[in-house]
Amino acid sequence: MEISAKDISFGYEETQPYLFNDLCLKISSPGFYSLFGFSGCGKSTLARLLAGLLKPQKGFVIKKGITNVLLCYNTERLPGWVSVGEHLDRAVSPKSSKKDLRYFISELGLSSVVDQKFFRLSMGQKNRANLARYLVQDFDMLICDEVLANVDEPSRNHILSLIKYRFGHHAILFYISHNVEEVCFFSKKIFVIPTGKETVEDLIEIDGLDGRDKKKEKGRQEILHETILKVLKAASYAYGQEI
Amino acid sequence: MRLLQFLVIFFTFILFLEGVKYGVGFSDYLIPPFFEIYGLIIHKWKDFFIPSLNTLLVAMAGHLLAILLAAIVAFFARGGSMLSNLVRTAAYNLQAYPVVAIAPLVFIFLGDGLASRLLIATIICYFPLLLNLLGIFSEPVEDVEHFFRQTGRLDSRTEITIRIFENLDKMITVIGGSSTLAMVGTIVAEFLAATMGIGYVIRKALYQNNLAAIVACLLYIGLCSSLYLIGVELLGKFIKKRLMA
Numbered sequence: 495m496e497i498s499a500k501d502i503s504f505g506y507e508e509t510q511p512y513l514f515n516d517l518c519l520k521i522s523s524p525g526f527y528s529l530f531g532f533s534g535c536g537k538s539t540l541a542r543l544l545a546g547l548l549k550p551q552k553g554f555v556i557k558k559g560i561t562n563v564l565l566c567y568n569t570e571r572l573p574g575w576v577s578v579g580e581h582l583d584r585a586v587s588p589k590s591s592k593k594d595l596r597y598f599i600s601e602l603g604l605s606s607v608v609d610q611k612f613f614r615l616s617m618g619q620k621n622r623a624n625l626a627r628y629l630v631q632d633f634d635m636l637i638c639d640e641v642l643a644n645v646d647e648p649s650r651n652h653i654l655s656l657i658k659y660r661f662g663h664h665a666i667l668f669y670i671s672h673n674v675e676e677v678c679f680f681s682k683k684i685f686v687i688p689t690g691k692e693t694v695e696d697l698i699e700i701d702g703l704d705g706r707d708k709k710k711e712k713g714r715q716e717i718l719h720e721t722i723l724k725v726l727k728a729a730s731y732a733y734g735q736e737i
Numbered sequence: 738m739r740l741l742q743f744l745v746i747f748f749t750f751i752l753f754l755e756g757v758k759y760g761v762g763f764s765d766y767l768i769p770p771f772f773e774i775y776g777l778i779i780h781k782w783k784d785f786f787i788p789s790l791n792t793l794l795v796a797m798a799g800h801l802l803a804i805l806l807a808a809i810v811a812f813f814a815r816g817g818s819m820l821s822n823l824v825r826t827a828a829y830n831l832q833a834y835p836v837v838a839i840a841p842l843v844f845i846f847l848g849d850g851l852a853s854r855l856l857i858a859t860i861i862c863y864f865p866l867l868l869n870l871l872g873i874f875s876e877p878v879e880d881v882e883h884f885f886r887q888t889g890r891l892d893s894r895t896e897i898t899i900r901i902f903e904n905l906d907k908m909i910t911v912i913g914g915s916s917t918l919a920m921v922g923t924i925v926a927e928f929l930a931a932t933m934g935i936g937y938v939i940r941k942a943l944y945q946n947n948l949a950a951i952v953a954c955l956l957y958i959g960l961c962s963s964l965y966l967i968g969v970e971l972l973g974k975f976i977k978k979r980l981m982a
Contacts, residue, residue: 564887571880575902575980587888611981624884631888 495559496522497544497635497666502553504543513539515693516553519685521666526658528669528677528702531687531729536694537670540687541565541637544668560634560666567639570624572612578623579608582630590630598626601656603649617644622653629657635666642671654680658705678702678721686728698728739970743963747956754952769949777953785938785950789957792923792934793965795851799858800919803866804912806859811870812897825871832864836922840929849930854923861922862915869911878903902980909973916969920962 498520505512513536521527531537542548544555545565557563572581579599586595599605602622607615615623621644628636636657642650654669658680661667671677677684681702687694703718751774758768765773778785814824840857847853874897881899885891901908927936935954942950 566884566887569880570883572884573881573899573902575898585884585888585890613981627884 497557497560500554502550504550512693515695519697524664524666525682526662526667526680528681528684530677530684530725532689535687535689538639541639545637562633563635564633565637566628566641568641568643574613577609578612582627585627586630587632589632595630598629602626621645637668639670674722674725680705684725700724739967740963743959774949774952777949785953785957788935788938789961793961795854796858796919796923799855800916803859803863807863807866807870811874815875828867836861844930854926854931857926858919858922862918866915873900873904905977913969916965917962
């Protein structure tokens, strides 16, 4: 299982300089990966390029052993004319079972809202309902673009642990978030887009803690802090800022 | 409320008319006195109300036909294929023709019966409906459609259902607005050549220089249009309430 971006260049307008120029990225095994960067640096664009929703003007995105790439994002909405539960029931892919759906509904804290219409839910519930339907699809790679942006921290940690351990061994999870701590803690590898340059030419790769329990292992807390610092420095290095 | 608003506007118009009559000193022949208009409205209401109702029924049928036709054309014209582009271009070009200029052709081919009235009513409210429905049907609602597209479930039916639901308020406004146009279309058809309906009554009154009868016609046309518009709006609210429940 491998996905790689080879020297991809992309810009939204021909007159503007490229947003990405000859950018490379490679993920060659299943697991939890993250993309980090400050607002407006091009995270969602890169995610869409990887998902095949945008085409690079130069270069290629090559997939080996990956057929289904799904991308979900936080402003998605469920159809409003049916209840959340009814939509989720219909959305289960043939390979997933209703049992899986019930499990995710329960684990994502959606049991109390399945009879409600989507527009009546809180922002956090909306995020969770949206993610739940993606988790019952067949995918080899799931790109989550700030998909838990409105979810409270304890729930977010629980959901990330859940999807990491449920899918992390056979699928690629590509998580995009502004929360540097969860990115560092859960990820096997963090791809950082440096901010401040007009055109991004390189991603900075930093090893994450891959979900190792910081309380059980001695020194993990310090490693986590070091990783957070590295990621923040990498993200803002073009500004020359000292973190 | 809408009915009350119409009555206020109508009686303000009558007052203005009477003000001009007595201010300038126009004769009763040119502007009839208020009591003559009042007498026609109250005592000869059947002569105006029944033709207005007849016009309203034709307008409603024409409106329904226009909605169906516009929805079907907008459905096929919404995509990016060559056929869709052709239908879209034809729709935009055809609407540039004034319906009154096309109306004589309709009367030549279909005579002055129900078919002509229905067709002209349909044509008049069809184009604004088509342009709006085209806009609604061809504009993706990305935040809802994305999941269906990603998972290969976005068929035409789902796509249209999403777009209609997400633009429900706009649809109700457009359909409500075009209901008045349907009434206008039917009256224009009746005025031009038909032998029934309130448009025909207006034509007769015009030939007799009977301004009191024309004013009475205006009142009953306004009442019927307002009632129809209220009906369409209530139906829209009911549908929305049911869907949102």
